[in-house]
Amino acid sequence: MLEGLKGEGLAMGMDRRTFLKLGGAVVIGSMITPGTQYLLASQEEKPGEKSKTRWGMVVDLNKCTGCKVCEKVCREENNVPFYGNKRYDAYWIRVANIRQQLPGAPERYIPLLCQHCADAPCVHVCVTKASFVRKDGIVLVDEHRCIGCRYCVVACPYRARSIIFRNSNTWTNKELQRMMIGVATKCTFCVHRVDKGVEPACVEKCPHNALIFGNINDPNSKIAKIIAEGKTQVLRPEKLVRPGVFYKGL
Amino acid sequence: MAKYYFAPIEGKTPKYYWTVGILGTLVLGWLVASYVRFIEGMYITGMSHSVTWAGAKVIFVLFVGLSAGSLIMSALSAIFGQKEYKVLGRVAAFNAVLFMAGALGILITDWGRPDRIVLPFYMVNPRSMLSLKAYIYMTYIAVCILYLWAQLKENETWTKALGIVAVIVAIFVHSGTGFIFGVINGRDMFFSSITPLAFVVAALSSGSALAMIVLYYTFKLTKRSIDMRFFHQLSRVMVGLIIFVFYLVTIEHLTHLYVPEAQEGEFYVMFSGGFFTWVFWGMLYGLGLLIPIFLLLNPATKTKIKWILTASALHVIGVLAERMLFILPGQFLAVPIFPGYEFTSPFQDGVIASYIPHMAEVIQFVGIFAFIAFIYIMGLRMLPLLPVEGKYIKDQDH
Numbered sequence: 265m266l267e268g269l270k271g272e273g274l275a276m277g278m279d280r281r282t283f284l285k286l287g288g289a290v291v292i293g294s295m296i297t298p299g300t301q302y303l304l305a306s307q308e309e310k311p312g313e314k315s316k317t318r319w320g321m322v323v324d325l326n327k328c329t330g331c332k333v334c335e336k337v338c339r340e341e342n343n344v345p346f347y348g349n350k351r352y353d354a355y356w357i358r359v360a361n362i363r364q365q366l367p368g369a370p371e372r373y374i375p376l377l378c379q380h381c382a383d384a385p386c387v388h389v390c391v392t393k394a395s396f397v398r399k400d401g402i403v404l405v406d407e408h409r410c411i412g413c414r415y416c417v418v419a420c421p422y423r424a425r426s427i428i429f430r431n432s433n434t435w436t437n438k439e440l441q442r443m444m445i446g447v448a449t450k451c452t453f454c455v456h457r458v459d460k461g462v463e464p465a466c467v468e469k470c471p472h473n474a475l476i477f478g479n480i481n482d483p484n485s486k487i488a489k490i491i492a493e494g495k496t497q498v499l500r501p502e503k504l505v506r507p508g509v510f511y512k513g514l
Numbered sequence: 515m516a517k518y519y520f521a522p523i524e525g526k527t528p529k530y531y532w533t534v535g536i537l538g539t540l541v542l543g544w545l546v547a548s549y550v551r552f553i554e555g556m557y558i559t560g561m562s563h564s565v566t567w568a569g570a571k572v573i574f575v576l577f578v579g580l581s582a583g584s585l586i587m588s589a590l591s592a593i594f595g596q597k598e599y600k601v602l603g604r605v606a607a608f609n610a611v612l613f614m615a616g617a618l619g620i621l622i623t624d625w626g627r628p629d630r631i632v633l634p635f636y637m638v639n640p641r642s643m644l645s646l647k648a649y650i651y652m653t654y655i656a657v658c659i660l661y662l663w664a665q666l667k668e669n670e671t672w673t674k675a676l677g678i679v680a681v682i683v684a685i686f687v688h689s690g691t692g693f694i695f696g697v698i699n700g701r702d703m704f705f706s707s708i709t710p711l712a713f714v715v716a717a718l719s720s721g722s723a724l725a726m727i728v729l730y731y732t733f734k735l736t737k738r739s740i741d742m743r744f745f746h747q748l749s750r751v752m753v754g755l756i757i758f759v760f761y762l763v764t765i766e767h768l769t770h771l772y773v774p775e776a777q778e779g780e781f782y783v784m785f786s787g788g789f790f791t792w793v794f795w796g797m798l799y800g801l802g803l804l805i806p807i808f809l810l811l812n813p814a815t816k817t818k819i820k821w822i823l824t825a826s827a828l829h830v831i832g833v834l835a836e837r838m839l840f841i842l843p844g845q846f847l848a849v850p851i852f853p854g855y856e857f858t859s860p861f862q863d864g865v866i867a868s869y870i871p872h873m874a875e876v877i878q879f880v881g882i883f884a885f886i887a888f889i890y891i892m893g894l895r896m897l898p899l900l901p902v903e904g905k906y907i908k909d910q911d912h
Contacts, residue, residue: 335860350862351562360859362852376851376859385700391645392630392637411633412556412626414566415644421700423849423863427566427626429557445555446626499851503699 318382318401319453320480320508321467322490323375327474330373332359334466334475341454341465345432345443354426354443356451357466374514375466375475378403378424378451379499379507386416386425386450395448401480401508402453410447417448421503425450453477480508519902520604520666523736525895537888544881547874548623556626558874564867565845569875570624573882574617575691575837576720579713580830581613582688583721585658587748589677589684592665601740603673604899605732606725607662609890610684614655616886623878643693654687666898688717695840702775703844712762719755720833722748723826728890730823738900742819749822753810756829760803763836779847782866783839790843793835802832842869 338344338357345354357377363369384403387395394409395416405416417425425448432443440456443449454464462468467477478487490496496510551558561568588606622628634648661680664672692710699705726748733740767783770776783794806825815821848864851857857864871879894900 347557349557350860352557353860354563355861358859358861358863360857360861360863363856365854365856374852376861376863385698388639388641389644389698390639391642391648392633393639393645394637409630409633409637410627411630413624413644414626415642415694417563417566418704418845419698419700421849422851423563423861426563427556429561430555446552448626 315399315401315481317399317479318481318508319458320380320401320478320487320491320510321377321453321464322476322487322496322510322512324474324476325372325374325511325513327472328359328373328375329472329474330359330361331471333469333471334375335359337465337469338451339434340436341457342452343432343434343437343440343442344426344449345428345430345434347430352427352429354428354449356426356449374511376422376424377466377509378453379422379505379509380451380453381505381507383505385419385421385503385505386448389415389419391415398455402455402458403450404452404455405448405450407444407447407449412446412448414448421500421505422507520898520900521902522896522898523894523900525891530891530895533891534888537884537891540881540884541888542881543877544619544623544885547877547881548628551623551874551878552626552628558872560870560872560875562862562867562869564862564865565842565869567841567845568869569871569879570620572834572837572841573879574621574624575713575841576834577613577617577620577882577886578688578691579717579833579837580721580724581610581617581658582684582714583717583719584613584725585610585661585684585721586681586718587722587725589661589680592673592677593681601901602725602729602744604662604665604897605729607658607665607680608893608897608899609725609728611655611658611662612886612889612893614651614658615889616882618651619885620878620882643690643697647690647694650683650687650690654683657683685714688714695844700849701844702773702850703770703779703847704840706766706769708762708766708769709840712759712766715755715762716759716833716836719752719759720830722752722755723829726752726826727823727830730819732894732900736894736900745819745822746817749810749816749825752826752829753807756803756806756810759833759836760807763798763803775850778850779843782847783843787843787846790839790846794839797835798832798839801828802835803829806832 334357335355339346342356344356347353357375359373359375361371362374363371380401380403382397382401384395384397387397387403390396391413392409392411394406394411395403396406397403412427414427417423417427427448428443428445431445435442454462454466457464463477464475467475476487476490478485480488480491482488483492490512491510496512497514498507498510559568584606588603588610591600592603622631634645637645638648639645657676657680661673661676664676689710692713695704696706696709726745730740730745732738767780770780771784783790785791787794806829809815809821809825809828846867846869848857848866851863
């Protein structure tokens with residue numbers, strides 16, 4: 265239809281009005297088309313018991329020594345900027361210190377990252393559907409669609425999201441683009457590696473093998489067997505968000 | 515009852531031009547600050563990863579409330595046909611449009627990517643309250659403008675019909691603003707089903723308070739006379755609304771005090787919050803609620819216009835305090851990922867956050883108020899909003 269109109273108009277000599285109309289149609293069309301694409305992409309089936317793959321992680325706290333190698337390799341792999349200012353430094357994975365409030369309780373370390381919830385609150389509240397849950401359970405943010413309203417940051421029960429507060433020169437991994445200013449970012453489970461069949465960078469580089477990555481819906485996988493032992497737990501289970509990251513030995 | 519005739523103001527005095535000039539400069543400042551903030555990034559604001567919704571959101575919520583409140587006040591007068599309220603109708607409807615425009619202005623310039631303004635309109639996420647708002651706010655502004663237009667055309671039927679639609683949409687709009695916060699399950703200080711109601715009632719009370727102030731000073735500065743009975747009647751309605759706000763705020767804070775999830779936050783607000791404790795007891799309960807209730811119930815002060823206006827101004831400040839207390843301390847307290855544990859990390863986990871607006875934000879906040887005042891005085895000159903002469907009945911005690 266558009267093609268025909270265009271050809272005819274050119275052949276007959278377009279008047280100003282037709283030209284403007286056509287221009288408007290093209291502009292609106294180009295605005296809507298990428299949108300519908302994303303719309304269809306985000307209507308994929310939800311990760312659940314029935315889907316074949318759901319990527320997940322087990323963090324074995326008995327093995328974690330708090331060496332923060334995961335923080336470092338994550339920055340290098342994903343170009344996560346570090347400005348040296350506590351107020352707005354971005355973290356995709358952070359190693360927190362926890363100590364039970366009991367006399368004599370030891371200090372322990374716990375890596376915290378996006379929990380890749382199946383019912384992710386950040387995805388529910390996203391204004392432009394920039395956040396979405398992939399069929400395989402990975403929660404992602406489309407940086408090109410995010411408007412930086414920060415609703416997801418407020419809604420996340422785990423504080424897993426970082427806003428890029430400032431222009432970043434960090435570009436250690438040329439395979440990925442640099443972080444875009446003003447948008448929300450978060451751990452992607454190194455989706456670019458997972459899609460190639462490689463484990464996330466933090467899992468691969470952890471010197472103590474405290475992080476275990478795998479398909480939690482495959483009963484024969486290593487991770488599913490660890491979870492089946494019944495010694496793992498999720499964080500803030502009362503929020504009913506069905507996280508994909510499990511902690512062992514908390 | 516005499517019919518009112520409406521006309522634009524002359525607006526040729528030096529005072530008028532000076533006001534336009536100063537306000538215009540401040541608006542320009544808002545635009546420049548917003549642009550710098552967009553280019554440089556949000557690090558030039560006082561926000562952090564703990565407090566990502568800050569001053570701009572407080573002003574946004576306040577403005578949506580003032581807009582909804584003044585529209586409802588205007589429309590109810592049109593529906594119930596109170597003649598004294600006719601003088602209010604146009605100005606209040608115009609203010610409703612302005613405050614909504616101001617609210618959207620501060621909302622969009624608060625985004626990290628205001629250049630992506632078209633995205634929310636075709637990427638609607640029905641599960642997100644803020645996403646639905648893109649269309650709800652546009653509907654609201656359209657209804658407001660149509661309602662104002664019907665008034666300007668002096669079309670009684672349409673004014674009434676659109677007035678009813680406007681009231682329904684306005685209640686929707688402001689309940690929705692409450693829902694934005696009320697549905698956040700992850701934050702215990704936000705998660706509440708009373709928020710939409712509290713927002714609507716506070717919107718009505720602060721909206722009518724502001725309508726009285728704006729109307730009185732507009733009439734005074736343009737040397738018009740006004741029927742004082744209008745202020746007396748509206749202040750009766752307002753005191754009822756303020757008492758209702760008092761009740762809703764109190765039960766919300768009491769609920770927080772009695773449940774373990776929000777107890778820590780409530781203790782912070784009530785006792786240990788420093789500035790915010792002052793805001794809670796002094797600005798919200800003292801200035802914002804108790805003093806206005808006293809002034810509007812006390813027989814010695816309730817009929818005097820200056821006390822009515824004082825009570826109105828204090829109540830608007832109180833509602834600002836309520837919005838501030840709701841949004842800011844709701845994010846300050848550490849998210850309890852590990853209850854019963856000491857919890858620290860480089861990402862500022864387990865730390866009580868703070869927020870002080872930086873220069874760029876302060877310019878934005880001042881600018882957005884100037885923006886509303888600027889369009890208001892321009893509108894007075896371009897549209898027939900004010901009556902040429904009001905029927906003046908002298909205030910007995912004035």
